[in-house]
Amino acid sequence: MNPESKSLVESFLETLSRARQSLLMLDYDGTIAPFRKNRDQAFPYPGFSLLLQEIVCTGRTRVVIISGRDAHELVPLLEVEPRPEIWGLHGLQRLNRDGSVDLAPLDPATIEALAAAESWLIYQDLQQTAEFKTGSIAVHWRGLGECDAEALRGRVLLGWKPIAKTTHLHLMEFDGGIEIRARDADKGDAVRTIMSEMPPGTPAAFFGDDTTDEHAFEAMNGRGLSVLVRHRYRATAAQVWIKPPFEAFDLLAQWLHACQGHNESSNETSLEVNV
Ligand SMILES: [Mg+2]
Known part of the structure; x- marks a missing residue:
């Protein structure tokens, strides 16, 4: 971490230690869990579930997972009790702590465009590479060699590019695949909604x-800390870059420590996040 990021984090943790409430929002795959070809085996990195559970149990941090996956897929993987709220499908779906689900409705044009994207995959006999979700289809090539992955990408884009161009759908490449999805929501919308539910000035x-997390970083900037968790640096709107899993674990352990050191007599008016 460079000196500027380090001082930003230290100042944030100081604010956190004085706050009665805070908000911790986390992507899942690649951030708190390693990528796995078999996605239903992508459990969090060792120690992360327990650490998140301890953060939840302090009662001072609202923990929210925001993922591109269907939220229900993450329930058996997370192993955090009580289970935090999970936002799935890039913010289209909200799985509340009581098990209830809020799902943003899709307009008929979006449904039709997604059906066209699915038809292309069937025509190309590629449906086995795809994950079909509400509001999006993702094709995965994790585990394939570079040439096979490039060939698969080319075949998908051949059909999906014209669809995205003429409809409301949005094409987005991610680590190990490509997704075509409704523009109706992104992780930035999820972050804005969640933050609007917290008192002003809550450290977040x-x-x-x-x-796909860049929208969330952009939504955070000026209102809280944005952290890119990645082995290799890339251009990002995030303020801080750390590597998984150890640096991420360390930062979350410091989060827990800051919550545990909460000072009851702290002055609520001094809780603004100046980042
Ligand atoms: Mg991710």
């Missing part, structure tokens, strides 16, 4: 790794 952070 978002941790993410992928290009």
Whole structure:
């Protein structure tokens, strides 16, 4: 971490230690869990579930997972009790702590465009590479060699590019695949909604790794800490870059420590995040 990021983080943690409430938003795959070809085996990095559970149990941090996956897929993987709120499908879906689900409705044009994107995959006999979700289709090439991945990408784009061009759908590449999805929501919308539910000045952070997390970083800037969790640096709107899993674990451990050191007599008016 460079000196500027380090001082930003230290100042944030100081604010956190004086706050009665805070907000921790985390992407899942690549951020708190390693990528796995078999996605239903992508459990969090060792120690992360317990650490998040301890943060939840302090009662001082609202923990929210914001993922591109269907939120229900993450329930058996997270192993955090009580289970935090999970926002799935890049913010289209909200799985509340009581098990209820809020799902943003899709307009008929979006449904039709997604059906066209699915038809292309069927025509190309590529449906086995795809993950079909509400509001999006993702094709994965993790585990394939570079040439095979490039060939698959080319075949998908051949059909999907014209669809994205003439409809409301949005094409987005991520680490290990490509997704075509409704423009109706992104992780930035999720961050803005969640933050609007917290009292003004609540210390808040978002941790993410992928290009789909950039909307969330942008939504955080000026209002909290944005953290890129990635082995290799890339251009990003995030303020801080750390590597998984150890640096991410260390920062979350400091978060827990800051919450545990909360000072009851602290002055609420001094809780603004100046980042
Ligand atoms: Mg990710």
